[in-house]
Amino acid sequence: MNQFDLFRRLTGAENDPRSTDEIWQETASQPDFVDSRDCGLVDAVQSGWYLSESDELFKGFAISATDSVLDVGCGAGGATLFSANRGAHVVFTDVVAEKIESLKARVAQTPARKAEGFVSDSIPLPVAAASMSRVISMEVLEHVEDPAAFLRELVRVGQPGALYLLAVPDPVGENIQKNFAPGYYFQRPNHIHIFEREEFGRLVTDAGLEIVRRDSFGFFWTFWMFLYWSVAKQAGGEMEGTSHDVVQPPYPPILNDWAKLWHQVIKMPEAAPMKRALDQLLPKSQVIIARKSENG
Template sequence: MIPEWLRMPTLEEWQNKALNPDFLDSRNVGLIDAVNAGWYQNDSDELFRGFPIRAEDIVVDVGCGAGGATLFCARRGAHVIYCDVNEQNIERISRQVGETPARASQGVVTDCMPLPLASNYATRVVSMEMLEHVDDPAAVLRELARIGRPGALYLISVPDAVTERMQIPFAPPEYFQKPNHIHIFERDELAELVSDAGLEVVERSSYGFFWNLWLCMYWVCKKAVEGTPEAVSHDAAQPPYFPLLDDWTALWGRLISLPEAASMCRALDAALPRSQIIIARKPLE
């Protein structure tokens, strides 16, 4: 018999629980955690610290997924081009972008090989949590380098190798098979791939301790309840959540509300991050 503290609630049960004003939603806490780490800086219009977005920018978001980066840039009035293999993602984001002040927009369904965009076109290129899914990351990076103008900035993130390897003993094997994560990038390896594509690495960082532990707990809870958890994890961030994950979220959300926790968060994001991040630049010709 599954104990109550492990039983997955129905969506209606979870929504009723979330009506409590003291309840902390994983998505909201995750966003606050990301902002604290440098993402989505509304005051300075930086998608990530050191990666500013201006209305005059042409931003290409490759592997746009749910579209968070695209929409941040669109709300700054930029020209946004968002690319994904999933046509439904493109259709949904197109509707959302239409409600922003983006000066121009285009959705592209593509596997990036090649990208159907002109060379020397973009001033900002974004690739978040995408390269681990593709057959030839070096070739995709060359395509990303090709479409950027001289001086263009690049924001590239992939799952961190330390935490990917940590999950191997308890995540389902399919999580590390197509169409999921088929590459694990060591930090220096990713930087070398970016340099080999013809880009200059400007800054390297990492973040996501909260989501790293959240996903680890998710795999364990799923296995405890169902025996074999499903392999695709990106839907796991949608409610309802296991009670234990709500407990972890509440603990972390209250902890990071303390100013004194900031240095601890930075240390944990460096030691056990969910993602590694590179800001790079295309050299001036």
């Protein structure tokens, strides 16, 4: 079963002669519709991501035109594009060739002073030692066979004093999902590691980096995934493929309702303390900003 089958089953559209895309476009064109991705972006900005005015990809992690930025496991390329739009030299890698080709075309439309995209599993990285001033790896470490070796390779390519932005799923939400998410979510090529918070920090310091700050965020997406697995189970059938690629629009109706509700909540300034508390209680991700020694 794929996301199109899931959407048609949960909307009662299995016998609708229209294409799934046509049905989804009708849903998305409703005046009160809120796309989960748009809500997620608003939520992320409120959590300190994509701060255009200060050129911070995440609070405390600024990007300038003088930086050379490596985005490992770039996926759709949000971090790469943010950096490219600041005029930085960007290098991006992923194991999926189609993602690299798509991102190359998008980066070509930005003021990046140089752009390089590579299909790579990251061990080794096709990047010279001590050449990057910013290194980004978000939601990748949980997929790799040897996290310590992966981090050592990230450290190899960083310049003395380079900043690192590292994120992995938070263990609280991951362990809750083990009670109802399908088994494949915790098997290759999906999440084969759950990092407890102390363990994540120790991996970073054992690789030779100094932790500058820690944070967590993403209650919206954690609860979104709880709902997703529940409705997928209701529909029956096993999903196929890498979870990040499977969990794409069209989304089931209850997820659209959740996005609409959360979007209304976070538009209220009075809700900010509640959002911060929930982001700490049940975050999607734990984040570390770290620094490589000036001595290399």
